[in-house]
Amino acid sequence: MGCPDWPTCFGQWVPPTSVNQLPPDYKEVYSEYRHNKNVKFARYLTLIGMDKTAHQLLNDEDIREEADFNAAKTWVEYMNRLVGVTIGLFIIALFWRSIQFRLSHPKIFAFSLITLLAVIFQGWFGSIVVSTNLTAWTITIHMFLALAIVAILFYLLDLSKPEDNNSLIEGTRLLNWVLIACMFTLFIQIFLGTNLREVIDQIASSLIPRDQWIVEAGDTFIIHRSFSWLVVILHLFLLYLLRKTRGNKALPLSLIILILGTLLTGSGMAYFNVPAFLQPLHLVLATITFGIQLHMYFNLNIKDKLVFDKLK
Numbered sequence: 464m465g466c467p468d469w470p471t472c473f474g475q476w477v478p479p480t481s482v483n484q485l486p487p488d489y490k491e492v493y494s495e496y497r498h499n500k501n502v503k504f505a506r507y508l509t510l511i512g513m514d515k516t517a518h519q520l521l522n523d524e525d526i527r528e529e530a531d532f533n534a535a536k537t538w539v540e541y542m543n544r545l546v547g548v549t550i551g552l553f554i555i556a557l558f559w560r561s562i563q564f565r566l567s568h569p570k571i572f573a574f575s576l577i578t579l580l581a582v583i584f585q586g587w588f589g590s591i592v593v594s595t596n597l598t599a600w601t602i603t604i605h606m607f608l609a610l611a612i613v614a615i616l617f618y619l620l621d622l623s624k625p626e627d628n629n630s631l632i633e634g635t636r637l638l639n640w641v642l643i644a645c646m647f648t649l650f651i652q653i654f655l656g657t658n659l660r661e662v663i664d665q666i667a668s669s670l671i672p673r674d675q676w677i678v679e680a681g682d683t684f685i686i687h688r689s690f691s692w693l694v695v696i697l698h699l700f701l702l703y704l705l706r707k708t709r710g711n712k713a714l715p716l717s718l719i720i721l722i723l724g725t726l727l728t729g730s731g732m733a734y735f736n737v738p739a740f741l742q743p744l745h746l747v748l749a750t751i752t753f754g755i756q757l758h759m760y761f762n763l764n765i766k767d768k769l770v771f772d773k774l775k
Contacts, residue, residue, distance in 0.1 A: 466537060466544070467493035472540070491529075570622060578612060581611060599661035621761035638701075639760075639764070655687045656687055660742075699719070714755065721751055
């Protein structure tokens, strides 16, 4: 909540660095601003039958509570938005470049368009995450939308790879199914992680000491921790299968290093009272792992790739 409005930050394109740069009633102003946006969003929820969620959104006083100004959080959020804008510009360029292939290779055009629409929706939904004061379910949707965009971009990357460089690895049917199982279990693990994060957020808001967060998380933490072993075992089996195949070994090795890194950062949060810097690192490693899994899967399964000369 470093920036309570969107796309500006406290009504400015360059955010403030001190609370003295804000009006005395900034909390009331931006609380009302967010509430008005939530009223509009609640109408959309009602239209799709989510009446209970819409009612909670409009009547939960915690959602309307405005956070104290924090310059560090403001600039972290502002940098997040700058990165998002940069991604958006690249994807606009991607879509523009794909137009020439709309007839010869319609998949390139179609998925470039889908990516553009997904990023536009993601940007809008990011504003909803802000207006709802980081409501847990909106954060989860926002994250999984990002994973979907990653998936589409990797599909486009592998679809447009030169034909003389198609095989990073040579796959078998067993390898393919084990890779699918790895992706599926990691996806579940990320979902379990979002549930744990929601619980941790609730515990933190209750002013419980940080060293008690994991204990208070109870079964939610235990399930997430236990399921991680299935993820690790499947990836070790995948690495074993990949060692028996010909092709590039760097990608499989990087995959297992990322899995171990994700496991270690998760363990670090468990044993060192959930240090703040490990939370985003844990998520970044899981997201990169998911991307590399997709890269391997598409590399093994996409048959109708483009000839590189056609992309020039």
